[in-house]
Amino acid sequence: MEAATSTKVPKILVIATLSGGYAGADYVGQQHLHYATNTSILPVRCPSMFSEDFYINAFEKGIDGIIVMYSGTDSPYKGGPERTAQIIDNTYKQMQERGLNTRRLRLAAICTVCKKPFLKQVKEMNETLDEIGFVQDELAGKGDG
Amino acid sequence: MDINKIKADALVVGGGIAGMQSALDLADQGYQVVLVEKDPSIGGKMIQLSKVFPTLDCCSCITTPKMSAVANHANIQTLTYCEVQSIDNADGHFVAQILKKPRYVDEDDCTGCRQCEYVCPIDVPSVFDLNMTARRAIRVPFSTAVPQLAVLDIENCILCGKCARACPADAVDFTQTAYEIELEVDAIVLATGFETTPIDAKKEYGAGNLHNVIDGLMMERLLAPTGPYARVLRPGDGKEPESIAYVQCAGSRDETLGVEYCSRVCCMYAIKQAMLIAGALPMADITLYYMDIRAFGKGYDQFYQNAQAMGIEFVKGKVAKITEDENQNPVVRVELIDEGQVVERTHDMIVLSVGMVPQYNPGSVYSVGVGEYGFIKSPAPNISSTETNRSGIFATGAATAPMDIVDSIASASAAASGAAAHLEAVQGGN
Amino acid sequence: MTETSDLKNEEIKIGVYTCYCGGNISDVVKCEKVADALREMPNVVVSRTNMAMCSDVGQSIIEEDIKSKGLNRVIVGACAPSLHEQTFRGTVSRAGLNPYLYHHVGLREQNSWVHGNNPGEATKKAIRLMLAGLAKARLLKPLDAIKLEAEVHALVIGGGVAGLRSAYDIARRGIRVTLIEKTPFLGGRMAQLETVFPTNNQAREDLHDLIEKVTQHPNITLYTSAEMVGYGGYIGNYEVQIRQQSRGVSGDIAEAALAACTQEIPDEFNYGLTKRKVIYRAYEGCYPSDPAVDWEHYDGKPLDIDGKEVVFENTIKTFDLKVGAIVMATGFNPYEPPKGDYGYGELPEVVTLPQFIRYMGFRESSDELTWNGRPVRDIAVIHCVGSRHVAGVHDPQPDGILNNYCSRVCCTAALHQVNELREEFPQLNVYDFYNDIRTYGLEHEAYYKEASQNMVRFLRFHVDERPEVAAAPAGDTHPVLVKGKDYLTNGLEIEAAVDLVILAVGIIPNPVPELVDLMKIPVGDDRFLLEVHPKLRPVETPVPGVVLAGTAQSPMNIQESCNAASAAAAKVSALLAKGQVILEPFVAKVDLEKCDGTGKCVEVCEYEDAIAVKTITIDGKEVQRAVVTPANCSGCGNCVSACPNKAVEVQGWEVAQFEAMVEALAMEVEA
Ligand SMILES: Cc1cc2nc3c(=O)[nH]c(=O)nc-3n(C[C@H](O)[C@H](O)[C@H](O)COP(=O)(O)OP(=O)(O)OC[C@H]3O[C@@H](n4cnc5c(N)ncnc54)[C@H](O)[C@@H]3O)c2cc1C
Ligand SMILES: Cc1cc2nc3c(=O)[nH]c(=O)nc-3n(C[C@H](O)[C@H](O)[C@H](O)COP(=O)(O)OP(=O)(O)OC[C@H]3O[C@@H](n4cnc5c(N)ncnc54)[C@H](O)[C@@H]3O)c2cc1C
Ligand code: SF4
16 A cells, blocks of 8 residues: 555536436547546435535534535426525525635536536635635634634 | 337438427327337437527537437437438338448347447547547537437447456357338438538638638537537637637628528527626636627527627627738638728637538439428428428428527427328327 | 345445556556555455556456455446446446446546546545545445336427427327417417528428328327316326317318408407408418307307307316327417507508418419508518617516516518518619618528519617607608617608508517426526526426427427427437337435434425425325436435435435545545
8 A cells, every 4th residue: 555645625516417417427438627626426316305414414414615516597497407506695694604715615606518518617726725724623623713 | 020110100311409309399299109210329410419509508408308308208219320311102111221320239239328339549639629639539428318329430449358258247259230110100300400610611711721710510519518628718729719700601691602592590599608708717808700690589689788788709700811910819800780891900819600501312212302402302391381282291400591509499399290190090099 | 136135135245446547547556556555455356457447358357356356345446437447347237236236436536637646645535535435335225227117198389380390200200299279279389481591492392291291190189279288297107188179160161251240350360460250271272271160259149050059168178188298389479569669559551470471471462562552662671670679778578577588580581581482563662771781691682682683771779779650741752750860870850751661570589478387397587487507408308308499498490390390200200219218226215214204305405306295105194205206216315414413415426425525535534
């Protein structure tokens, strides 16, 4: 085994729709473009299935940033994008109540060949996390104070 | 069993959007379909486009799922890089002799990993990008190609063997030769598509020799997210253009070229491109010189009105001539109809809205009737537009007339309907 | 299937496979390390790598392991799921495993190809992704594709050319068809045309060929004077109610009744230019050939037939049908200008193109063209009447909607008419006021060219500045003046004195509010019926199994209507030919123990009848529970997040599976 790296990096979870962001991420791969390795992408049919507590729980488990890459107006599901946007909005409120920086959660419409917007989202989330730090610290800070 | 003999219900010739849709509609009804495509990948012209009118959907989002649906469909066998050489009638069936061209890559072993492409030392202009970029002598045709298999272009290959050594699957095979496949079917759908009118056809428009005059398909590539520079630049000197003009009906409605018909898509694609350019280069002036704007389809006229509202200038005028000045800026000589005067205007870049001509002449192989311009002709164009003069052979998409994607898809499904009914009649249910 | 219950008690045995992808993955990711890390995890029975898992060799390894090691879950880390997930579902199912006990992890497009610059981290990420996959795999449940028995029977609504074409194509595939037509006669608007572009054939000849095929086809049942009045069920199993009015006159007394009838009303077939009786045939040679009573207008008075007083009664028949799919071919109406627009309805010399086509159809042929008894020497044609309206310039329709679209057929139809006129009456002088000439089809431009060569004088207006029509001053040479600016001659003011004005009116939808209400088919901004997506699913509506054919969807010419109709037939055939509709199992499923029937799920669901609160019996007690109709569910999961009891899941995409994956992703990985 190689020596384990000691520097801890923030973890980014990407929730991406099969019809949009997930295919977009595949496309970025086909182009052999680079982005940070601290991102893990999970495919969903439509993020409208997740309620606010799903995101809160994820932060509590130690995910530092979440990008929801949905299909926006290209969504094949009626009412899905609107509901997603509403849930994200509610989640922001709950995050504020818990002292979580709302910039940890982002909603972006990503299409199947949106390589630039995809990379931009990942980059900006990393910049944000560099600035605001780990979620555990934020949660702990809140707990201490 | 001889592996080179196949039996199926239907043969679809051409893997553009029309052929793919016909194949899918037949396969969804339970028929066994063989799709023959002459190129190494299916997708047709549509896979080269940027976004599509009137919805401005990204084109790949619409084409790639269809391509993979075709590739994964249990009832469709896709034969790429193949050409039908003859069709015979035997016991009421069609027997097609198909030539499988050598890829010089073993299709079963190749995994599309592109290692060969990375090491190949030979660069050749890329036809996919209309020669605006280079590709290797061995390559996977394009990033979203289906199948994801490499193909070696033996004409440009120097047989250095680098690819063969790099291939982890040992799939490169310089000794491969063409072979024949015999296919027996009961119905055929021709979906052989179109070609754009050659940019050099028109002397008055510079015959393809002006530096910053391109055609509509090249602009599609420039605007495509997969395109050569990922932005719109002048091909002559790589400068960002500040003033771009479209010349409509370039090669259509033109007796001198023998293309008297309207190509039906050019107004709309020019408007679409103009809108995309306006988004990419907000400061650029965009002008369309046109005779009639034919925004006839569902949502099309509204699309045209949006373009006008965006500030794109529509000038009713006949472009008589295009030349270039000492800075290689194209100069149009145009008769402005509204003002009733002839003027010369200089732009940074000109796009010729070229039209559509048939890609393939089916005459000798399929013996189906074609009309005066070479498009496959139906004996009953109104009621049964996808029939041909031969029972059991159907035609669809841009092979039958210039048409856009929406109309091609409707026509493709109609051809599948006709072919299915024919199969039901000759086979008595499947 | 017994698998479901078996698995509950069975030990979970997972096979994990990490693909080299011929170097695509292994050049960056240390695949052996990934396999090693996974091998240590609970439930993992075997963890292997291979040069190409998708190859025959790779797939055989999985099959062999399933059989010899009793695996009941499989995960493969390889290229994107879109490429090979289906392949491996097939592999495991060949080895006897439920295909949905397979999970695919993308290690190429989303790892090795994007992290080539950082192999160490890429390997860690691969392990993380595989651990997440493993976490999901533990919670996978076997699923069965949803199979619905389907009625091999389609309903086609509308007996115009599109409905006829669709019915014929479906019937030829061996599927039963019921065709209903609202009026007593088949043919729709095409029957009202004379010669048509681009063939110049007689419309009714082509139409009758098709009608003959339809009426003689053994699979087709036809009802005229019939409408759909009730609707329920779902794809494959619609239950509809048809209401049919009687024809009123039967075979033997039909001719006598026709002769005896004297009550007359304006004839809609000729757009009011002539009158017809209330017992009538739409036209000579119509189908069905029996005359029919026009119940809406018949005054109910007895007729004297062969000395007997006969009163006609409308016996209305209502019956139910079970159908698997429905084709909407309800067609269009020509636009009728409001009274006074372009002089329409006020000046007798102003007609619409459809009216004029009828006039040319029924007039006695003579060497001279006349209108209202006066010779016609000069004609003006005005394009885009009722089409391409501009906001702020034109008034919206009575329903507040602006006709801002192009009607597609009027340009060529008008030029075709003009050419025929010029040919028959070479002395005739024609002014053609247009904005753009949209002769877009392969053979259409020839009509424009012919008109141009044939001395038709084209005058170009701007869409927001249309020509005006007014009565000429008394004593003028002509009854009507058309005024406008001509932008072909530098905006010159033009005043054309003419004997007749033909308005090339557009196509507006034939409104079917009752059907739209019943079936919940969306209507577009232009009031035409709306497809799901113009390219991906151009003839389908969001209501599964309900498809569109012809001008009910948008303006189309005959060829386009027939193509759309055949396309609709292809979709219906694909759906019904097998007698079974197969859908993916990714739909909502309610846990009846957690559900308490609050109905929050129903509030957020946008799909008609996908989820509803119903009374069901559990352990002998009547309770309110949410019930999913899988056929109508899209599997979006809107309801999942809405349920306060977390009682709904989308099968195969359960929140618990995601939570397990997130947990795995949050862990620190060492490599
Ligand atoms: C510049 C431009 C922009 C456009 N933009 C739009 C737009 O935005 N929206 C829109 O709706 N439409 C657009 N179109 C129109 C659109 O490209 C066509 O409607 C569509 O591609 C036609 O599809 P097709 O399958 O009929 O033909 P093609 O795409 O030409 O496909 C034909 C296929 O058949 C194969 N083939 C040919 N001959 C043979 C043979 N003998 N044997 C085997 N295979 C053969 C070809 O290789 C090809 O794969 C545009 C067209 C152009 C030129
Ligand atoms: C002036 C003019 C000239 C034209 N000339 C040409 C030409 O030369 N060439 C050409 O190709 N095209 C031409 N067209 C276009 C052509 O008329 C149409 O493409 C074609 O008629 C459309 O057929 P359809 O079946 O979609 O609709 P329709 O003909 O309108 O048929 C719809 C049918 O459905 C019935 N219906 C409606 N609602 C219900 C209901 N609720 N229940 C049951 N039945 C119902 C109606 O009674 C009707 O019979 C012309 C159109 C116009 C207006
Ligand atoms: S087809 Fe011609 S007349 Fe009809 S609306 Fe379109 S442009 Fe106007």
